[in-house]
Amino acid sequence: MADQHTPRSLIVTLYGAYGRDRRGALPVAELIRLLAALGVDAPSVRSSVSRLKRRGLLIPERTPDGSAGYALSPDARQLLDDGDRRIYDRGTPILADGWALAVFSVPETERGKRHLLRSRLVRLGFGSAAPGVWIAPARLYEETRHTLRRLQLDPYVELFRGEHLGFAATAEAVASWWDLGAVAKRHEEFLTAHEPVLRSWSAGRTASPEDAYRDYLHALDFWRRLPYEDPGLPLELLPEDWPGGRSAEVFGELHALLRDAGAEFVRAGGTG
Incomplete structure (x- = not known):
């Protein structure tokens, strides 16, 4: 996606990964340190924080030391919830769960x-069934309700x-509601970028908490966009050799290996 690894995207990812674990606000100086490790300079951090503040996602707040x-x-x-x-909890989609x-x-x-x-419906993972009629797996209902209310x-x-209930077979209908080829391509791009990273860590790579933090945040x-581009359809409705399962496994293993190790680098600033 166009905004992947932009300063604003990385700030949201940082807060999602580590910002909810802490008491109080994340100091601006810490944001600059943590984003510098990802190759983002201080002016870009400040301008991106300003945009997120205007969007109502971040609120200014003094830390305990002022x-x-x-x-x-x-x-x-x-x-984020x-x-x-x-x-983190994709589960196994079941056709009997139905549709929203x-x-x-x-x-x-x-x-x-x-x-x-x-x-917004597209970003939530909905497919277009007909003009003015959008469809998604039923498990997306709660998030959809929250989002539409938030946006009024x-x-x-x-x-x-x-x-x-028909008339086309559900697997045929699904192929017309979503561009499954484009979704598969995104999974393959994720695997190309991050499966070698997993192999390196799984082989016993010795690296610093900063390395773990950087690889995990990237x-x-x-990954955090993929479950929105891919609505999580039951396997029986997907083409053979669907890459989504493997990409979910790779992310899950990276999360297990790197998330807590990366947290050491986040805490190293002495503000956590």
């Missing part, structure tokens, strides 16, 4: 909201749960 810092807003915490269920349907109607005078609604788009949408920054 330093300037930023904490997650309640909306940002809800976003919703994201955790996708990123989003049916919307937006007046012509509010075309901007129509565009926002469509783009809920007056335009009705949400339903149901099952697919993997998480890429």
